Amino acid sequence: MAADYTKADLASCLAGLPLSAGDVVFSHSNAGFFGRMEGARTGAEICTALAEAILARIAPGGTLVAPTFTYSFPSKEVFDVQNTGSKMGAFAEWLRRHPEAHRSADPCYSVAALGARAVELTRSVSENSFGPDSFFDRFCKAGGKILNMNFDAGSTLVHYVERELHVPYRFDKVFQGTIRENGVDRSASSVIWVRYLSDDALSAAFEPFDKLARSRGLFPTQPLGRGAIGVISARDTYDLIEQTLPARPWFLTKAEGMGVTNPRMVPEG
Numbered sequence: 001m002a003a004d005y006t007k008a009d010l011a012s013c014l015a016g017l018p019l020s021a022g023d024v025v026f027s028h029s030n031a032g033f034f035g036r037m038e039g040a041r042t043g044a045e046i047c048t049a050l051a052e053a054i055l056a057r058i059a060p061g062g063t064l065v066a067p068t069f070t071y072s073f074p075s076k077e078v079f080d081v082q083n084t085g086s087k088m089g090a091f092a093e094w095l096r097r098h099p100e101a102h103r104s105a106d107p108c109y110s111v112a113a114l115g116a117r118a119v120e121l122t123r124s125v126s127e128n129s130f131g132p133d134s135f136f137d138r139f140c141k142a143g144g145k146i147l148n149m150n151f152d153a154g155s156t157l158v159h160y161v162e163r164e165l166h167v168p169y170r171f172d173k174v175f176q177g178t179i180r181e182n183g184v185d186r187s188a189s190s191v192i193w194v195r196y197l198s199d200d201a202l203s204a205a206f207e208p209f210d211k212l213a214r215s216r217g218l219f220p221t222q223p224l225g226r227g228a229i230g231v232i233s234a235r236d237t238y239d240l241i242e243q244t245l246p247a248r249p250w251f252l253t254k255a256e257g258m259g260v261t262n263p264r265m266v267p268e269g
Helices: 007-015 043-057 090-096 118-122 135-141 157-164 207-215 234-244 254-258
Strands: 024-026 063-067 111-115 145-149 170-181 184-195 221-224 227-233
Touching (some): 043 090, 043 111, 090 111, 118 135, 135 234, 157 170, 207 234, 207 254
Parallel strands (some): 024 063, 024 145
Antiparallel strands (some): 063 111
């Protein structure tokens, strides 16, 4: 069976994107959607090639980060920093298991990082996944870039921006549980930014954000195999949301597309 792309195609794809030496990139990914890579027989070989190509593109001094979210505390599970698997796909799990990767001790929204600033971005993060000194806060302050593989311009960073801008349809919710780190258990709190469950219209919808970002040239993409890779900066993500919310307060939810202008927001309990 013919390959859908080669390592040379991958390098060419990344060369056509606005990436620079020293960049911090955060990547949501669906690596399998690219199709067959020439010379790669396993998923691990594909993930290795993707990571090596990205790190080469942002060398020297670059850092690659992937979401390794587990939602352990809401699921009433112990979060083992070294051993709890990611729920975010093959590439993220490959990065989590990399012997040189560093993972944040966030029992809901952990990330794994590889590269020059990996420790800085993951060490001793705040208990609030989207608050000051969280990974996403550090990522923004580092001038990070979202590098999405077979996803649109939306990313989990959107929730950080929503919290910073005090959207009315989400709130901080506290969960309690156990974090196991290097074999040692400790009780901990985890605060995550959740939507009100009283109206399905408040479910997240990133398609309008993606459409806006593309229309303004903020999310350039390059084809690769059967898919594509795109890049948008954290700064552009923040600014676009901040500029859009006053006129379209529900555009990051399903409410706008449903024509709902006054969704029900009932506090829990």
